[in-house]
Amino acid sequence: MTSQWPKFQEMDHVLVLAVCFLALLPGWSCGLGSMSSIAVAYGEDGPVFCALSLTSDGSHIVTCFGTDASVLYGAPPNIPFLGLTAGDGFVCGLLLDSRQPYCWGSNSYVKSGVPQPMIEGAKYSELSAGDNHLFALRAAANEIHGPNAAMSSLIDCWAYNMTATHVIDEAVSTISAGSVFNCGLFARNKTVFCWGDETVSGIVGLAPRNVRFKSIGAGGYHVCGVLENARQVAPASAIGDGDVNIVPMDAIVSVVGGRFHACGIRSLDRQVACWGFALRNSTSPPKGQKMYALVAGDYFTCGVPAETSLMPRCWGNSGPMALPMAVPPGICVPNACSHGYYNYENHGEVGSSKVCKPANSRLCLPCSAGCPEDWYESSPCNATADRVCQYDCSKCVTGECISFCLSQKQTKSRKLIAFQLRIFVAEIVFAIILVLSVSLIAWLYVRHKLQHCQCSNNELRLAKSTAYAFRKDNMGIQPDMEDLKIRRAQEFSYEELEQATSGFSEDSQVGKGSFSCVFKGILRDGTVVAVKRVIKAADMKKSSKEFHNELDLLSRLNHAHLLNLLGYCKDGSERLLVYEFMAHGSLYQHLHGKDPNLKKQLNWARRVTIAVQAARGIEYLHGYACPPVIHRDIKSSNILIDEDHNARVADFGLSILGPADSGTPLSELPAGTLGYLDPEYYRLHYLTTKSDVYNFGVVLLEILSGRKAIDMQFEEGNIVEWAVPLIKAGDIFAILDPVLSPPSDLEALKKIASVACKCVRMRGKDRPLMDKVTTALEHALALLMGSPCVEQPILPTEVVLGSSRMHKVSQMSSNQSCSENELAEGEDQRIEYRAPSWITFPSVASSQRRKSSASEADIPGRTTTDGRNIGSSIGDGLRSLEEEIGPASPQENLYLQNNF
Numbered sequence: 001m002t003s004q005w006p007k008f009q010e011m012d013h014v015l016v017l018a019v020c021f022l023a024l025l026p027g028w029s030c031g032l033g034s035m036s037s038i039a040v041a042y043g044e045d046g047p048v049f050c051a052l053s054l055t056s057d058g059s060h061i062v063t064c065f066g067t068d069a070s071v072l073y074g075a076p077p078n079i080p081f082l083g084l085t086a087g088d089g090f091v092c093g094l095l096l097d098s099r100q101p102y103c104w105g106s107n108s109y110v111k112s113g114v115p116q117p118m119i120e121g122a123k124y125s126e127l128s129a130g131d132n133h134l135f136a137l138r139a140a141a142n143e144i145h146g147p148n149a150a151m152s153s154l155i156d157c158w159a160y161n162m163t164a165t166h167v168i169d170e171a172v173s174t175i176s177a178g179s180v181f182n183c184g185l186f187a188r189n190k191t192v193f194c195w196g197d198e199t200v201s202g203i204v205g206l207a208p209r210n211v212r213f214k215s216i217g218a219g220g221y222h223v224c225g226v227l228e229n230a231r232q233v234a235p236a237s238a239i240g241d242g243d244v245n246i247v248p249m250d251a252i253v254s255v256v257g258g259r260f261h262a263c264g265i266r267s268l269d270r271q272v273a274c275w276g277f278a279l280r281n282s283t284s285p286p287k288g289q290k291m292y293a294l295v296a297g298d299y300f301t302c303g304v305p306a307e308t309s310l311m312p313r314c315w316g317n318s319g320p321m322a323l324p325m326a327v328p329p330g331i332c333v334p335n336a337c338s339h340g341y342y343n344y345e346n347h348g349e350v351g352s353s354k355v356c357k358p359a360n361s362r363l364c365l366p367c368s369a370g371c372p373e374d375w376y377e378s379s380p381c382n383a384t385a386d387r388v389c390q391y392d393c394s395k396c397v398t399g400e401c402i403s404f405c406l407s408q409k410q411t412k413s414r415k416l417i418a419f420q421l422r423i424f425v426a427e428i429v430f431a432i433i434l435v436l437s438v439s440l441i442a443w444l445y446v447r448h449k450l451q452h453c454q455c456s457n458n459e460l461r462l463a464k465s466t467a468y469a470f471r472k473d474n475m476g477i478q479p480d481m482e483d484l485k486i487r488r489a490q491e492f493s494y495e496e497l498e499q500a501t502s503g504f505s506e507d508s509q510v511g512k513g514s515f516s517c518v519f520k521g522i523l524r525d526g527t528v529v530a531v532k533r534v535i536k537a538a539d540m541k542k543s544s545k546e547f548h549n550e551l552d553l554l555s556r557l558n559h560a561h562l563l564n565l566l567g568y569c570k571d572g573s574e575r576l577l578v579y580e581f582m583a584h585g586s587l588y589q590h591l592h593g594k595d596p597n598l599k600k601q602l603n604w605a606r607r608v609t610i611a612v613q614a615a616r617g618i619e620y621l622h623g624y625a626c627p628p629v630i631h632r633d634i635k636s637s638n639i640l641i642d643e644d645h646n647a648r649v650a651d652f653g654l655s656i657l658g659p660a661d662s663g664t665p666l667s668e669l670p671a672g673t674l675g676y677l678d679p680e681y682y683r684l685h686y687l688t689t690k691s692d693v694y695n696f697g698v699v700l701l702e703i704l705s706g707r708k709a710i711d712m713q714f715e716e717g718n719i720v721e722w723a724v725p726l727i728k729a730g731d732i733f734a735i736l737d738p739v740l741s742p743p744s745d746l747e748a749l750k751k752i753a754s755v756a757c758k759c760v761r762m763r764g765k766d767r768p769l770m771d772k773v774t775t776a777l778e779h780a781l782a783l784l785m786g787s788p789c790v791e792q793p794i795l796p797t798e799v800v801l802g803s804s805r806m807h808k809v810s811q812m813s814s815n816q817s818c819s820e821n822e823l824a825e826g827e828d829q830r831i832e833y834r835a836p837s838w839i840t841f842p843s844v845a846s847s848q849r850r851k852s853s854a855s856e857a858d859i860p861g862r863t864t865t866d867g868r869n870i871g872s873s874i875g876d877g878l879r880s881l882e883e884e885i886g887p888a889s890p891q892e893n894l895y896l897q898n899n900f
């Protein structure tokens, strides 16, 4: 073996390499023994893979895996290295601290430790190992003396007959060792120069002249260089045919050489391309795997993948296949990355973010050359990251691009569908929630309205303003007639009503109230009606008030057992209300009229039926009208009986809109009819629906006994004072109307008597609500009729009346006329103590009540022989009240003293 050392001044002329020409661009290389963060030793004792481990502090400690024990265990455990290179059975590293080589292994030429001879203080920037030798490029040119020192390089070689120091007249940028030869690149003109054992390699003479390279990678018996400007130099079909000279047509960023093969990293996609001779059973380089760095053994190659694990993979023959450690993807350099390189930073890859130990050193990786044909650059190469290329789906030419774009499209459309589906589902869920919420709110609202009748403030304000508008002293303040018109009531002309009632003739008159006369009339269409004409009293304000109150209330109420208002007339000072005509007059007329037959006709079944129906009407006022209506004047003369003997509650002149909450009393001045007045109401001015319950209790006692509410011909003139003690004593017979024979089973009447007693209790809160009263009466009726099931009401439940009922009534009424008796009873019915609503009750109790409603002659027994009178009766009532609810407060006492 001869060693040939060229005169370097002549190198451009003498060096010609048998090179494989590779395309393009800046890059670095590591050949059979070029320095890198990884190195693979080969040889008889098997391959060993050594790498600088990626530790948390960037400590550059070497770790080896493989079968050659001398390499494996000879690795210095705690000495940091800048880079590694390896040959046949040995590995050398460039010490981080001294910048000198340090070798270990079993190679007989390369001894373990720092190679000798070593010039003291010499520092190296690069190492490269051949099969049995090592050579290194000195880092500091200042060791060279002479005028050209700055332009010179020193290269030291050790072992295999090559131990020598070479002074080269030009700066050398990089070196790479083959099996028995070395090559370098001149920094200035980028041409290659080689020297070594030409007899074995025959390569030195093949180095091409005047060809500029970016980098070189020497293998066993060849050198491949990355051309500085060339695009492509060999057809792709030549790859893998066994000739290492036939290089791939792809642009390459770096190249390494094995014994008879070479591998490079493609510039565009960073994938590995290998060419040249491969032994049988060799594995192929990984497909679709991007690589940061490559290193070649004799018949195998290893690479650091550009993925988070950074765990090297190997391919080829007899090398290690995978290595269980993360390695840095290159070596650290002390200077800044030059143009075309980027500073590798650990972006979440295994190990620490610190890759290089010297603080100012960095790991520079070459930027990729550009983007492939059907790719586009989404971001350029910058100081810290390589350029990023993505498929340009509008220019796809390769199958990969087409399939990528197709899958992208599918993913996008799948995402779009998933997104739309999510929106659709969200919309459905939202719609369902909305519908449910609205339904729930509506249901709660209706339920609330029905159960508690909590009207909105606006409704209450509107309703109350209408009802209370009449209380204003100013006569001009009246309900808005336009407002009334749009309700159910029809407006009649005075002439029409005058004509219907034959000029309000006496013959047409069927009754008389405190403020009105009632006439039977027949309208032009034949409908029989009752026309209530407000008496033009001295106190027009008051009568007009009742007129409007009744008009207003009736036009908003609608129930089978309430008297239906058909219309009204307001003409000058005339105020007229038009009702359905009640053919059988009032309950008062039947019970207390002059005709005893009428009373007898009203048998127990009819009486209880009327009670039930009237109770239902009142229950409607309390429970279903909104806000609740307090009638305030429930009495037998206001319970009218139609042609079918059904009861209707009438006369809303005194009615008042109660509070939505029936438990909240109104402090209204008392009004009503004597004998029916609720003691709590007239004494404490507490007006609640329970006042109507009291009045109705009196009516029940009237129905049972046939007595008037106040009848002074008896010793005990007040029906409540007389009947309640008897009922409580269980003497039901004593109170039953003697005109009718008692039923065989007294249970029903006992039940009614008991209900009546409860209704006339002193304290309103102790009285039952009307719905309870109705239910009890229904049961009583069922008992009376011998119904087996007392839980079921024997009368049909009424539906709210519509115009059809009005029509039916008018038809039927027109076929009937009021009997003389009924007409005659008109006056009689007024034998009761009726306080006009415009007088507060206490003052009525004395004198005014007498003159207001009934004549003195109508009140027989008003002053009885034993001196009892109404006043005393009321006094008894008050005493009873005081017994029940305790003594009156000082204010109440003062009030009572002044008024009674």
Ligand SMILES: Nc1ncnc2c1ncn2[C@@H]1O[C@H](COP(=O)(O)OP(=O)(O)OP(=O)(O)O)[C@@H](O)[C@H]1O
Binding pocket: 510, 511, 512, 513, 514, 515, 516, 517, 518, 530, 532, 563, 579, 580, 581, 582, 583, 585, 586, 589, 633, 637, 638, 640, 650, 651, 826, 829, 834, 853
């Ligand atoms: N729609 C009607 N059909 C038949 N008769 C009626 C009708 N309305 C009232 N009457 C008769 O006219 C009478 C007087 O009724 P009105 O409502 O004017 O006064 P009242 O209620 O009896 O007394 P007050 O006004 O003092 O309370 C009634 O008792 C009844 O006999």
